Amino acid sequence: MTERKDSNIWPGLSYDDAIAARAWLKALGFEDGTLVQGDDGTAVHHSEMLWPEGGRVMVSTRGTETGSDFDTTPGSGQIYVVTADPDAVWQRARELGAQVVRDLADSDYGSRGFSIKDTEGNRWSFGTYAG
Numbered sequence: 001m002t003e004r005k006d007s008n009i010w011p012g013l014s015y016d017d018a019i020a021a022r023a024w025l026k027a028l029g030f031e032d033g034t035l036v037q038g039d040d041g042t043a044v045h046h047s048e049m050l051w052p053e054g055g056r057v058m059v060s061t062r063g064t065e066t067g068s069d070f071d072t073t074p075g076s077g078q079i080y081v082v083t084a085d086p087d088a089v090w091q092r093a094r095e096l097g098a099q100v101v102r103d104l105a106d107s108d109y110g111s112r113g114f115s116i117k118d119t120e121g122n123r124w125s126f127g128t129y130a131g
Helices: 018-028 086-096
Strands: 010-014 030-036 044-050 055-062 078-082 097-107 113-118 121-125
Touching: 010 018, 018 030, 018 044, 018 055, 018 086, 030 121, 078 097, 086 097
Parallel strands: 010 055, 078 121
Antiparallel strands: 030 044, 044 055, 097 113, 113 121
């Protein structure tokens, strides 16, 4: 695991299949971070996926003992990820067969990006706009 300290916002999402969600995020370019599982090895009580350009997202299994206080409704999450290379992430998303919400395009405010949905319906936007 990479040693670093992110002091920005860390969004959290809960999934019916958090292991599959972590694999999906890894295929998009996230890196494995902390992973705390239950004794059965399927429930994820706490985990972090690291974006190589900075930031992270927490992923847990919906309804776990520790995760239930932070459960999100399936498909209710909306995450924006800043990237210097949205074209590369777009290509990985297409290879995954991700459901496209908004095609890769340049915006009138100077960003280049796109939006997709993960396997449980959460919306992920990737773009160059960093504020």
